[in-house]
Amino acid sequence: MHKGKGMKFVGDSRVSAERKSQIPKDYSEYPGRTEAFWPNFLLKEWLAGSVFLVGFLSLTLAHPSPLEGVADPTNAAYIPLPDWYFLFLYELLKYEFASGPYVIMGILVLPGLAFGALLLAPFLDNGPGRRPHQRPIANIMMILGLVATIWLTYTSAAHVDWETRAEQNKPVPPNAVEIDTEHEGYAVYEANCMSCHGGELEGGGAAPPLVGIEYSAEEVADIAQNGINTMPPDQFTGSDEELEQLVDFIMSVNEQEE
Template sequence: MAHGHKSDEKIVYVGDSRVRKKTQEERLKPTDYSAYPGKSEAFIPNFLLKEWMVGVVVLVGILVLVMSDPAPLGYPADPKNTAFIPMPDWYFLFMYQLLKYPYTSGDYVVLGVVGVPGLLFGSLLLAPFLDTGKERRFYRRPIASSLMILSLITCSYLTYVSWAHYQVELKEKNIIPEHIKREEELHAGKTTAGGGAKETKKAAAIVAADDPGAEIYKKATCLACHGAQLKGMPASGVPALLGVGDTHTKDDIMGIIKNGKGNMPSMYKPNIDKGLTDADIDKLANWLAMQKTQ
């Protein structure tokens, strides 16, 4: 011990004889934390094993969800399908909607693709360095909490608007999403093959192939999309005309030719430009109304 304030005074450290000095082997031996429950524990293997167990449970849960609900696959990609509306996964819907606005698309597409996302994610990365306060209660951190709440509200709003607009587009264009259409076809096929619960529909054929309307059809614009056999292109959203008379009358078909329907624009003027007359179009509509399955 030292007494007084002399700088050259000798300092003597007095140890406690009750504390046993550890040997080299004891100092190298890891401490057993079991004597201090809830305080600390060895990282390897105790803590790491718990993390692995939690990870395995989460992974098994994800695998169960993946196997219970198959991926909603559509038809094979068709670049000619103008009726297809591309949609990203739900967690990118807010960005998809953001790129629809004038100030983030067109001449400002770089701002929408790089600028705005870079600002948002850059701020997220810098948040731990900018907000260095020790307070953990959110109401005591007004700036950080306000930015977080504003971001959540913005992403939620853009996601909702994007999905609502998609539903409106489907309704206006009379489009059934491909994955839903394929699922319906799959269920219909299983029901038909599962014991005759549903009677197999008779394959439709061209009716009155020698009618004058059939010759006019070969000259009309209908041929380009619906094909010579009237089978259309279902994968591209172009319906078949085989059996169209079962659901549409001559007047209905004439109205579709003149006014269009869904993705199909009015075909009256293009047919007139190709040399057809009003009488020819009338015969064409009459022949298409004759296309019935029974």
């Protein structure tokens, strides 16, 4: 070619003639080993997540979480507990190697190592296979984490009577009922019960609230004399007439709830 006319073509071996990076893989070459992310894999994950979510919501409707009373900083007898999904960490702090002078191990080091290992599991075991025996490192780490969490949660929850705890700590809204201090049974209640059950029958410490109870008058009288659960017997020291006045006062307060 003459100067200034036409053009020259230069070939570069670093540039591929076929841009294969834009061509999706033919997954038929790997039967049973891999699949397209969209829509196959994503649809399966979405379906699995939906089934779990519906099951979890159904469980919360069938067995709602018990609500407790308003926090009282003056109640030194109350033992706070974390929610169920943190009980395994709470139980971990009871062991010698994770409490006392080693509490940093229990609250930072051990949980950090455990969760960090689970986050690194896919990178430590990145083989192409998806069967459990082809991913030994990731599966062993996941099983160990799952077993430890379930065992620690069970061990912690086994020492708590959840139904009694929920009954003793029922939330009682302030000023939910009007206390008739002119009632003849109020003075009896003040002398025998107020120190434990509170000025508005809201309960406190180990004593449950006396508002919203489902006992009959006869059962209330029997409990006042013979006790129930953590309440010892013979707490009431008045006469039969005063016992009748006390029961009538407690029942009159609960009638306001109905």
